[in-house]
Amino acid sequence: MAVAAAFAPGSLLPTTPSTHLAPFTLRFRFSLLPRRAAVVAAAATLREVCAGRVPDHVLQRAEEVGYVVPTEVQEQSLPLLLSGQDCILHAQTGSGKTLAYLLSVFSAIDFSRSSVQALVVVPTRELGMQVARLLAAKACTVMALLDGGMLKRQKSWVKAEPPAVIVATVASLCQMVERRAFSLQSMRVLVIDEVDFIFGSSKQVSSLRKILTSYSAASSRQTIFASASIPQHNRFLHDCVQHKWTKICTKKERLHVLLSLLERDAPKSGIIFVAEQSERSKKAGNPPSTTVVAEFLRNAYKGSLDVLLLEEDMNFNARAASFSEVKGRGFLLVSTDIASRGFDLPQTSHIYNFDLPKTATDYLHRAGRTGREPFSRLECGVTTLITEDEHFVLQRFQNELKFHCEELPLESMFTFS
Numbered sequence: 001m002a003v004a005a006a007f008a009p010g011s012l013l014p015t016t017p018s019t020h021l022a023p024f025t026l027r028f029r030f031s032l033l034p035r036r037a038a039v040v041a042a043a044a045t046l047r048e049v050c051a052g053r054v055p056d057h058v059l060q061r062a063e064e065v066g067y068v069v070p071t072e073v074q075e076q077s078l079p080l081l082l083s084g085q086d087c088i089l090h091a092q093t094g095s096g097k098t099l100a101y102l103l104s105v106f107s108a109i110d111f112s113r114s115s116v117q118a119l120v121v122v123p124t125r126e127l128g129m130q131v132a133r134l135l136a137a138k139a140c141t142v143m144a145l146l147d148g149g150m151l152k153r154q155k156s157w158v159k160a161e162p163p164a165v166i167v168a169t170v171a172s173l174c175q176m177v178e179r180r181a182f183s184l185q186s187m188r189v190l191v192i193d194e195v196d197f198i199f200g201s202s203k204q205v206s207s208l209r210k211i212l213t214s215y216s217a218a219s220s221r222q223t224i225f226a227s228a229s230i231p232q233h234n235r236f237l238h239d240c241v242q243h244k245w246t247k248i249c250t251k252k253e254r255l256h257v258l259l260s261l262l263e264r265d266a267p268k269s270g271i272i273f274v275a276e277q278s279e280r281s282k283k284a285g286n287p288p289s290t291t292v293v294a295e296f297l298r299n300a301y302k303g304s305l306d307v308l309l310l311e312e313d314m315n316f317n318a319r320a321a322s323f324s325e326v327k328g329r330g331f332l333l334v335s336t337d338i339a340s341r342g343f344d345l346p347q348t349s350h351i352y353n354f355d356l357p358k359t360a361t362d363y364l365h366r367a368g369r370t371g372r373e374p375f376s377r378l379e380c381g382v383t384t385l386i387t388e389d390e391h392f393v394l395q396r397f398q399n400e401l402k403f404h405c406e407e408l409p410l411e412s413m414f415t416f417s
């Protein structure tokens with residue numbers, strides 16, 4: 001038997017602040033209404049919300065690229081962020097947290113000073129590239145220190161002329177700070193994006209804590225945490241907005257079911273999430289599932305979208321190429337969870353969980369890659385392919401995230417060999 005399920009993102013409720021990284025003060029928490037309602041409800045423009053705090057040239061640039069009306073998370077958080085308070089930005093995926101914290105960064109920077117004044121810590125190179133691009137477009141010196149980057153060359157640049165803002169992964173940040181390539185003494189704003197992900201690794205937490213306590217003063221900076229899934233939350237999602245679909249099939253049928261779904265949905269663009277290859281499978285010399293799925297689609301899919309691949313083991317140049325290729329084009333991106341956090345590809349209409357995510361949090365972040373255009377009426381959906389014995393896992397995610405799945409008979413909808 002096969003089934004489909006409906007699921008929709010909605011509001012996230014406040015959490016207990018995480019205290020892993022004392023000595024921060026975390027004074028602000030809020031909940032968020034559904035994204036679309038949030039946009040409709042906005043009364044003031046972004047310019048009005050930021051008046052007198054964010055430099056005019058930044059606001060002008062924001063308007064040029066289409067950021068005119070604040071999303072609800074921006075409307076709610078900016079008055080606090082711009083007043084310099086420490087904040088937890090805990091709001092659903094695609095709600096506009098990045099622009100909220102970036103505007104706060106711009107309000108705090110003295111553009112005439114040549115020193116590192118803001119640090120944005122990100123979990124992955126891809127998210128870092130995205131944030132750095134958004135910042136760079138706003139005419140300010142920004143340097144991205146990301147795993148696999150040219151840290152040696154950057155070390156001399158950063159020494160010669162320290163950028164106002166650094167966007168960094170923890171590992172590359174440690175390397176540069178420990179080599180004394182720059183100082184964090186003038187840092188006014190610290191942002192930790194996808195904070196729960198970074199706090200999920202004790203190694204990253206201890207490295208970050210060491211850097212922050214040794215090289216910057218907690219009392220003189222603003223700290224902002226951002227994520228759609230802050231730890232210790234009481235409850236996650238409610239309020240249906242979009243249809244999300246789940247299907248049951250046997251492992252063998254998955255590729256063909258996926259193909260049928262793609263034909264039926266005709267996505268504008270889609271991301272197909274596939275499990276990372278196990279060590280055992282690597283040792284056995286098997287190709288990664290991502291490659292298998294991408295190869296299958298390249299041969300069998302007859303639609304107009306480009307089939308692209310993104311996975312951990314690809315070298316950084318190949319990863320960067322895949323990431324920049326998908327920008328602005330119709331694509332079917334086959335990826336591991338590397339694309340599940342922070343990735344902002346607004347044209348993504350459909351998500352397919354070819355393999356189940358490991359946790360409910362991972363499910364949330366994967367699902368959040370769609371429905372990201374606040375003003376769009378694009379039909380969006382999340383589809384999960386599961387076998388009968390995986391049903392209980394999905395049930396666990398539903399219980400934890402408080403969403404409801406509806407099942408849809410497979411045979412009536414598809415024919416596959």
Ligand SMILES: Nc1ncnc2c1ncn2[C@@H]1O[C@H](COP(=O)(O)OP(=O)(O)OP(=O)(O)O)[C@@H](O)[C@H]1O
Binds near residue numbers: 068099368
């Ligand atoms: N005020 C705005 N007007 C129009 N579009 C906006 C506005 N703010 C943000 N966006 C767009 O909304 C999309 C989602 O924003 P963003 O990436 O900041 O979400 P997020 O909350 O950080 O999501 P995630 O938790 O998944 O990282 C992006 O395409 C961004 O360009």
